[in-house]
Amino acid sequence: MDTISDGRSAEVSGAENAARAIEILKPVLGERLATGQSIREQHSHDMSRLTPHLPDAVAFPQTEAEVLAIVNACAEHGVPVVPYGIGSSMEGHSIPVRGGISLDTREMNTILEIRPEDFIAVVQPGVTRKQLNNELRATGLMFSVDPGADATIGGMASTRGSGTTAVRYGTMRDNVMALRAVAGDGSVIKSGSQARKSSTGYDLTHLFVGAEGTLGVITELTVRLHPIPEAVSSAICAFETVRGAVEAVIATIQYGIPVARVEFMDEVAINAVNNYSKLGLKVAPTLFFEFHGTPAWVAEQAKVVEEITKEYGGSDFNWSADTDERNRLWQARHDSFFATKAIKPGWELYLGDICVPISKLAESIVAAREDIDNSPFTGQIIGHVGDGNYHTAYIIEPGNEEHLKIAEAMAERLVERALACGGTAAGEHGIGIEKLKFMRVEHGDGAVDAMKAIKRALDPKGIMNPGKMGDAG
Secondary structure, eight states: OOOOBOOOOTTSOOHHHHHHHHHHHHHHHGGGEEOOHHHHHHTSOOSSSSOOBOOSEEEOOOSHHHHHHHHHHHHHHTOOEEEESSSOOSSOTTOOTTOSEEEEOTTOOOEEEEEGGGTEEEEOTTOBHHHHHHHHGGGTEEOOOOOSSOOBHHHHHHTTOOOTTHHHHOOHHHHEEEEEEEETTSOEEEEEOSSSOOOSSOOOHHHHTTSTTSSEEEEEEEEEOEEOOSEEEEEEEEESSHHHHHHHHHHHHHHTOOOSEEEEEOHHHHHHHHHHHTOOOOSSOEEEEEEEEOHHHHHHHHHHHHHHHHHTTEEEEEEEOOHHHHHHHHHHHHTHHHHHHTTSTTOEEEEEEEEOOGGGHHHHHHHHHHHHHTSSSOEEEEEEGGGTEEEEEEEEOTTOHHHHHHHHHHHHHHHHHHHHTTOBSOSSSOOTTGGGGGHHHHHHHHHHHHHHHHHHHHOTTOOBSTTSGGGOO
């Protein structure tokens, strides 16, 4: 990770104005306003390789009223406010590139209401997905979005997160029904409702879902819940080629099999998780499946998918309903980030994340794999391929300018190919810092200018997570 920078942009006030805002907030937050070096360093970075930046202070509000006080104090003195969940993002969303206050929501971690009969829960933004699911266990319901990390619900909403189960249950966009937020102008916005559908007003809920903290701070969310399936089974299948594995996914989706998860890992990724998680999987392009339903329906789904995989070079199709075995398999998949870093300890991961139409998935992944094979460094591809989303990871040597230049060019080609076939520059990691340059290419001038106008209306002083999506060129 690069040396921490404490620089400030000329566009925002510096340490002097930050100090004024901090003085205003001290009596409001007391010890929950931290200015120590170590806590600031913890909030200077996320899981990306991007350059860290120190905030001037870290605030830990417990209520919406305290969030409002923080935003008002910072607006008065032109100090940035950067919402922070647990720092598990991959594109620098929570890095305070212009200093200011890092607003950590971990103290806003109350589950306010669970209504099983309506299949909803109301939570503060600092509630994590595992915390909510532990509380839901006795109700027979679950919160379905699973990005791997035990991320906060507020952070997942802000980045429009998804993950392994999105192919069956949808992304955060589909699972947030209503929210409350403090906008950058100090207004408190309540949007959406607890009803299943509505045709009234602008859809402000989904304006904040995916805004990456550039419009305001989410303070409450109403999320959709789903029944825990009666039976769950998992399956794993190795393939002769990358193309064969991906084409088997396309066929499965087109056949109408309602798989709950279908994940792809290439041979490099499989070798990495074998070593890191002590598995003994065949080193080959591999698909992981999960099926939900009744015991009979789960068995039938698995049988149909097994027949499909055989047509595309699949072998050793093994499926199991054993909970421990299934959990071990999916934990290994979720640990793939750390498994990849362990391939070359101390080296950096240059990450990519795109999503393409299902029909274009095979050619897109094959081209990405060829790019890696022709590069001077190791790389891998994994993906939530059931919905066309996959990730690349290039393992580059820190300080190696040639590696960085080649990785940047490969990442640009990855996005260019996705956009050329009707895809998107980010399937779930979001825009963050490095993908700002693709905003106008993907959305066009009119859409980006409209986004910037919305940003100015809700955050007239530009204090909400500056240097990010609201500042796209």
